[in-house]
Amino acid sequence: MTAYLIRRAIGALWVVVGVAVTVFVILHLTGDPAAVMMPLESTPQEIAQFRHNRGFDRPLWLQFGTFAWSALHGDFGDSLRHGEPALGLALERVPASVELALAAISLAVLVAIPAGILAAVRRNSLLDILARVFSLIGQSMPVYWLGIMLILLFGVQLGWFPVSGIGGLKHLVLPAITLGLFSMAKVMRLTRASMLDILQSDFLRTARAKGVLPLRLILHHALRNAWLPIVTVIGVEIGSLISQAIITETIFGWPGIARLAVQAIYDRDYPIVEVVVILAAVSFVAINLLVDVLYAALDPRIRYE
Amino acid sequence: MFNRRLTMLVLAAFIIAATGGSVTLVPAAAADTTVTISQGVDPVTMDPLKRTITPTTNVHYNLFDTLLRHDRDGKLIPWVATSWKRIAPTVWEFKLRHDVKFWNGDPLTSADVKFAIEKIKDPAEGSEQGPRIATVDHVDTPDAYTVHYVTAKPTAMIAGYPWEVFIVDSKYWKEHGDAYQAEHPMGSGAYIFKSWRKDESLVMDANPGWWHGRAPIDHAIWKPIPEAAARVAALRTGETDIITNVPAQYQIQLSGGRSTQLESARSVRVLFFAFNTLKPGPQQNRLVRQAFNYAIDVPALVKAVLGGRGYETATPLPSNFFGYDAKIPFYKHDLAKAKALLAQAGYPDGKGLDMVLNAPSGRYNKDKEIAEAVAGQLSQTGAKITVKIQEWTQYVNQVSNRSVTPIYELGWGNDSYDADNTLTSLFTASARLSTYSNPDLDKMVTDARYEIDPQRRQAIYSKALALIHEEAPWLFLFEYEDLYASTKRLVWQARGDELIYIDEMKLNG
Numbered sequence: 007m008t009a010y011l012i013r014r015a016i017g018a019l020w021v022v023v024g025v026a027v028t029v030f031v032i033l034h035l036t037g038d039p040a041a042v043m044m045p046l047e048s049t050p051q052e053i054a055q056f057r058h059n060r061g062f063d064r065p066l067w068l069q070f071g072t073f074a075w076s077a078l079h080g081d082f083g084d085s086l087r088h089g090e091p092a093l094g095l096a097l098e099r100v101p102a103s104v105e106l107a108l109a110a111i112s113l114a115v116l117v118a119i120p121a122g123i124l125a126a127v128r129r130n131s132l133l134d135i136l137a138r139v140f141s142l143i144g145q146s147m148p149v150y151w152l153g154i155m156l157i158l159l160f161g162v163q164l165g166w167f168p169v170s171g172i173g174g175l176k177h178l179v180l181p182a183i184t185l186g187l188f189s190m191a192k193v194m195r196l197t198r199a200s201m202l203d204i205l206q207s208d209f210l211r212t213a214r215a216k217g218v219l220p221l222r223l224i225l226h227h228a229l230r231n232a233w234l235p236i237v238t239v240i241g242v243e244i245g246s247l248i249s250q251a252i253i254t255e256t257i258f259g260w261p262g263i264a265r266l267a268v269q270a271i272y273d274r275d276y277p278i279v280e281v282v283v284i285l286a287a288v289s290f291v292a293i294n295l296l297v298d299v300l301y302a303a304l305d306p307r308i309r310y311e
Numbered sequence: 312m313f314n315r316r317l318t319m320l321v322l323a324a325f326i327i328a329a330t331g332g333s334v335t336l337v338p339a340a341a342a343d344t345t346v347t348i349s350q351g352v353d354p355v356t357m358d359p360l361k362r363t364i365t366p367t368t369n370v371h372y373n374l375f376d377t378l379l380r381h382d383r384d385g386k387l388i389p390w391v392a393t394s395w396k397r398i399a400p401t402v403w404e405f406k407l408r409h410d411v412k413f414w415n416g417d418p419l420t421s422a423d424v425k426f427a428i429e430k431i432k433d434p435a436e437g438s439e440q441g442p443r444i445a446t447v448d449h450v451d452t453p454d455a456y457t458v459h460y461v462t463a464k465p466t467a468m469i470a471g472y473p474w475e476v477f478i479v480d481s482k483y484w485k486e487h488g489d490a491y492q493a494e495h496p497m498g499s500g501a502y503i504f505k506s507w508r509k510d511e512s513l514v515m516d517a518n519p520g521w522w523h524g525r526a527p528i529d530h531a532i533w534k535p536i537p538e539a540a541a542r543v544a545a546l547r548t549g550e551t552d553i554i555t556n557v558p559a560q561y562q563i564q565l566s567g568g569r570s571t572q573l574e575s576a577r578s579v580r581v582l583f584f585a586f587n588t589l590k591p592g593p594q595q596n597r598l599v600r601q602a603f604n605y606a607i608d609v610p611a612l613v614k615a616v617l618g619g620r621g622y623e624t625a626t627p628l629p630s631n632f633f634g635y636d637a638k639i640p641f642y643k644h645d646l647a648k649a650k651a652l653l654a655q656a657g658y659p660d661g662k663g664l665d666m667v668l669n670a671p672s673g674r675y676n677k678d679k680e681i682a683e684a685v686a687g688q689l690s691q692t693g694a695k696i697t698v699k700i701q702e703w704t705q706y707v708n709q710v711s712n713r714s715v716t717p718i719y720e721l722g723w724g725n726d727s728y729d730a731d732n733t734l735t736s737l738f739t740a741s742a743r744l745s746t747y748s749n750p751d752l753d754k755m756v757t758d759a760r761y762e763i764d765p766q767r768r769q770a771i772y773s774k775a776l777a778l779i780h781e782e783a784p785w786l787f788l789f790e791y792e793d794l795y796a797s798t799k800r801l802v803w804q805a806r807g808d809e810l811i812y813i814d815e816m817k818l819n820g
Contacts, residue, residue, distance in 0.1 A: 037705055041707045045439055046710075046744055049442070056437060087355045089355075162547050168548070169544045170545045171512070171536075172511055256538055261511040
């Protein structure tokens, strides 16, 4: 297991290096930050001075070398927009994003798994039909539209929840639902399908014949065997939350890292974009690794040599 | 067993996430004298000598004082400087008040003004504010309350944009350094900086010792809301008191709201399409440019796209700028005349004209929709017009290196209330943003810049504007009317220069 983890960690390192190189090159090909950052009436001399101060007048390979060397020492440079270290600006927004992502995925899992199990156990019942309809709607609704609708209904019309910003449970509800609903629908559909598969297998029929109680039959015998695909999808969903958070954080004025990234992309604020993309890549790789480790814990037949 | 443990873990995570991070920003007792202001973006720094973007400087204007201020009509009024005059051809003198103190008690003196100008001028600082003080060669301080801006040449306009340069506590700055100042500012303005949680809220309290008298509102919270629909929703629920950049489609809903009211101000920003006359193409023909100007029905355009919130322009200047000449007529909509001019130019019924109308998306109010409407009107001449919309950052790169052609949309606004900035930046051959070149016009703009007599200067600008009107290097469109909305409990009037001074607000009752 340890050897496996070391092998995976080395592989993950290459992924992050690959992402860093790609994002650096793509960013530098997309346009000059001087045109966006400097006032339109700036003279060519002032623009040249800006480029020189930031080192943008040097060859690209040299810029990358400096960036890579500094990044290895934890220095991603100063944000062009804020004039402060990019890493610090990104890290101070991580807690808000983690708070929202955790709430969203927890909401998704807590609703989706019981609902998926019930839909499978009571196949073709009203509950099952409702679950399937919900799953279809949940996966078809654009996040942007859903967010605005929730704001209008629960914020403006009913006045139950604040429509913008951070500040406790009430502020968390609407963004968490917006961010979590897609995952909720997806996990629910998969749980139902996975459980349906298992419920028709021979070992369950045997267990039922032996007189195992229905609840134990479902939770202990069936669910344990249905876990693997569900956990895989949850892992992937946590990863995709990073991209969906861009829309959610913008609509709800949530002070997270995704919103910082959007503004940085508009401004061609290279250091911020680089650090956010690298942090996202690290999180994605770490979640994937965690899911793989969980496989072994969930299924005794899986062992990593 | 494992399932139960996992479920418990997820549940615990959810509870922690749901209850964590609760913030109380303002004591409940002070709620009646608090206003919340929501712009689209958060300020980027508390260093007031670096950036020029409006959402950031709007916060700075409430924390820091300037030598002079513009009133709502664009008239220059004394502020920290009680008087200003030219005492020699190249010397502007400002006399400072003696009772201005920074929040920590340090007196504001001429040394602080000199420090700010020198910080901005230092190339190593990389300040965006350099263009504002470009005409100031250096600053002299004959005594603690007298400042001299010395220019290289005599300038007609007051040197150094003294209504835009924020005065900082030089002693505090030297003690703490740049990085500290960017997070912990020290100003002398109407409001004292309290706290800032980035992208979340910035809190400021009324300065009880402000030289101008304590402002009526006790606390102000700047709470950015990026999405326009969410800003409108936050206003309707009372979560915020003022919202900026209100899209035109919300004006009926907000002006007729039970608790909301619409605020508007004639902006200093004009919107236009420029012809890139430096690149080959039919746009180099003056007759084609004039024809297109006649083909546009600006009042109809403003009514249809902006709900009537705009004012037609005949020249590049807003009507309240020095140099504006009301005698220059509009290009009145006349399709027959447009077609006749095109025929004269060699394009009967627009045949052979196949042109691209470039525009950004999301930079100016309804920029994309305006481009589409203009293209529709121009097509009526028979010309083939294609609209090309681009994201702003990509677009501005092309505008900056003059590669965008043949016709491109741009907005321009500044709070100099003077013709110099607009004409120099957009029409002189050497300017980065000019896609028009005319040595006669260059000479007029330069002459006006250094002409000290206001009447003679106005005469030069009238001549220059008449030339621009005749040459038509732009499709002249309109001045914007900026839209804001506020809650009805607030008494406040929006300004045309896009600035938000909280000391100009009070609460009803």
